[in-house]
Amino acid sequence: MISLSHERRSASTVFAPHSASGDRSRGGLGSPAALYLAAAGVGTITLADGDTVDLTNLQRQILHTTESIGRPKAASGREALEKINPEVKVVPLQQRLQDEGLGALVASSSVVLDCSDNFATRHAVNRACVRHRKPLVSGAAVRFDGQVSVFDLRDDLSPCYHCLFPENADLEEVRCAVMGVFAPLTGIIGTVQAAEALKLLAGAGETLKGRLLILDALAMQWRTVKLVKDPACTVCSRVMA
Ligand SMILES: [Zn+2]
Numbered sequence: 001m002i003s004l005s006h007e008r009r010s011a012s013t014v015f016a017p018h019s020a021s022g023d024r025s026r027g028g029l030g031s032p033a034a035l036y037l038a039a040a041g042v043g044t045i046t047l048a049d050g051d052t053v054d055l056t057n058l059q060r061q062i063l064h065t066t067e068s069i070g071r072p073k074a075a076s077g078r079e080a081l082e083k084i085n086p087e088v089k090v091v092p093l094q095q096r097l098q099d100e101g102l103g104a105l106v107a108s109s110s111v112v113l114d115c116s117d118n119f120a121t122r123h124a125v126n127r128a129c130v131r132h133r134k135p136l137v138s139g140a141a142v143r144f145d146g147q148v149s150v151f152d153l154r155d156d157l158s159p160c161y162h163c164l165f166p167e168n169a170d171l172e173e174v175r176c177a178v179m180g181v182f183a184p185l186t187g188i189i190g191t192v193q194a195a196e197a198l199k200l201l202a203g204a205g206e207t208l209k210g211r212l213l214i215l216d217a218l219a220m221q222w223r224t225v226k227l228v229k230d231p232a233c234t235v236c237s238r239v240m241a
Contacts, residue, residue, distance in 0.1 A: 001030075001048045001049075001097065001102075001105075001112065001113065001114055001115060001116060001121070001125055002030055002033055002034055002037070002045060002046065002047060002048075002112070002113040002115060002197075003045075003046045003048070003105050003106060003108075003109035003111070003112045003113070004037065004042055004043075004044065004045060004046075004109055004110050004111040004112070004113075004197060004201065028060035028061055028141060028181060028183065028186025028187070028190065029113075029115035029139045029140075029141060029186050029189055029190035029193060030047070030049070030061075030063070030077075030113070030115035030190065031060070031061045031062045031063035031064070031077075031186075031187075031190060032062060032186070032187045032190035032191045032194065033113055033115055033139075033190040033191070033193045033194040033197070034047060034063060034077060034081055034194075035062070035063060035080075035081070035084065035194075036191060036194035036195075036198075037088075037194050037197060037198070038081035038082075038084050038085045038088045038090070039084050039085055040194075040198055041085060041087060041088060042088060042197075042198070042201065043088070043089060044088075044089040044090075044091065045081065045088060045089070045090050045091070046090075046091040046092075046093060046105060046109070047073075047074045047077045047078060047081075047090065047091070047092050047093065048074070048093040048095070048097045048105065049072075049073040049074045049077070049092075049093070049094065050074075050094060050095045050096040051072075051073050052070055052071060052072055052073060053068040053069050053070065053071055053072075053073055053076055054069065055069055057073075059183045060181065060183035060184075060186045060187070061073075062187070063076070063077045063080050063081075064076050064077070064080070065080075072092070072094045073094075074092030074093055074094045075092050075094065077090070077092065078090040078091075078092040093105070098124065099124075102124060102125065102128050103128050103131065103132065106125070106128040106129055106131075106132050106134055107128075107132045107134075109134060110134070110135075110200075110201060111134070111135050111137065111197045111200045111201055112125065112128075112129055112134050112135070112136050112137070113136075113137045113138075113139070113193050113194075113197055114126075114136060114137070114138045114139065114161075115139060115190065115193065117140075119165070119167065122138070122161055122165075123161065123162060123167055123235075125161075126138075126151065126160055126161035126162055126235065127162075127235055129151065129153050129160070130153050130160050130162075130235055130236045133153050133154050134153060134154070135150060135151070135152045135153060135154060135200050135207075136150070136151040136152075136153060136160075136161065137149075137150050137193045137196045137197050137200070137208075138150075138151060138161055138193075139189045139190060139192070139193040140189070141181045141182075141185045141186045141189045142179055142181055143179045143180065143181060143182065144182050144185060144216065144217040144218040145185075145214070145215070145216060145217070146185050146186075146188060146189040146214070146215040146217060147189070147212055147213065147214045147215070148189055148192045148193055148196065148208060148212075148213045149164070149208050149209075149211065149212045149213065149227065150196050150200070150207040150208040150209045150211075151209070152200075152207065152209040153236070155209070157229060158209055158210065158229065159210065159227045159228060159229040159230065159233075159236070160229075160233060160235055160236040162230075162233055162234070162235040162236065163227070163228075163229055163230035163233045163235075163236060164212065164227055166233075182217055184217075185215070185217045188215065188217070189215065192213065196208055210226065210227050210228070211224050211225070211226060211227060212224065212225045212226075212227055
C-alpha cells in the first residue's frame with residue numbers, strides 16, 4: 001500500500017501489505033506507482049510492505065535490484081525513490097499494517113493506493129478509506145488481466161471496493177496466487193494508478209471515480225465498466241444513512 005499525505009502536496013502511497021506466502025504475483029503494481037509519484041515530486045510517500053526482496057520479485061518489482069535481495073522491500077524502495085528525487089520524503093513501514101496502524105496511516109494520508117495482491121488486504125484498506133473518507137486508487141493484475149478504479153470516498157455517492165467485490169471471493173484469491181502475472185502488465189496498471197493519484201492530489205481532470213478500467217493485455221484492449229454504489233453495501237452504506 002502507498003499512502004500520500006497532502007502537506008506540501010504530498011501523497012501517501014501505501015503499498016498494501018502482503019498475503020502470507022508463496023504468491024509470486026504480488027508487489028508489481030507498487031513499484032511503478034511509487035517511482036512515478038517520487039519522480040513527480042509528491043511530498044510524502046509512505047511505503048507499507050512487510051516483505052523482503054527475493055530474486056523472483058525482480059522481473060516486475062522494478063523498484064528493486066539484485067543488490068536489494070534479502071533486504072526489506074520498504075527500505076530498499078525508499079533508497080531507490082530517494083535516488084530519483086531526494087526532495088521527496090519517503091517513510092518505509094516494514095510491517096503488515098493492520099487495524100489501528102492502517103487506520104492511522106490512512107487518516108493522515110491525502111490519497112491511498114492499494115497495490116496489494118490479496119482480498120484480505122484490499123478489504124482492510126477499503127474499510128479504512130471509507131471510515132476516514134479518503135480517495136482510494138485500487139489496482140489489480142492477474143495473468144493477462146488488469147483493472148484500475150478510483151473509489152473517491154470523500155463523496156457519499158461513490159461506490160467503494162466492497163460494493164464491487166463483496167468479501168468471500170475465495171476462488172479469485174486462489175487464481176491470483178497460482179496463476180502469476182504478465183510482468184509488463186503490472187507496469188501499465190501501476191502507472192495508471194500513479195496518474196490517478198497525481199490527478200487526485202492536484203484536483204485535475206476527471207478521475208476513474210465510478211468507472212472500472214479493464215485491460216486485456218493479450219488482446220491489448222481496454223474497456224470501461226460503470227460502477228454504482230450498492231445501497232446494501234455493509235461497508236459504505238452507513239455513510240448514506
Ligand atoms: Zn460499498
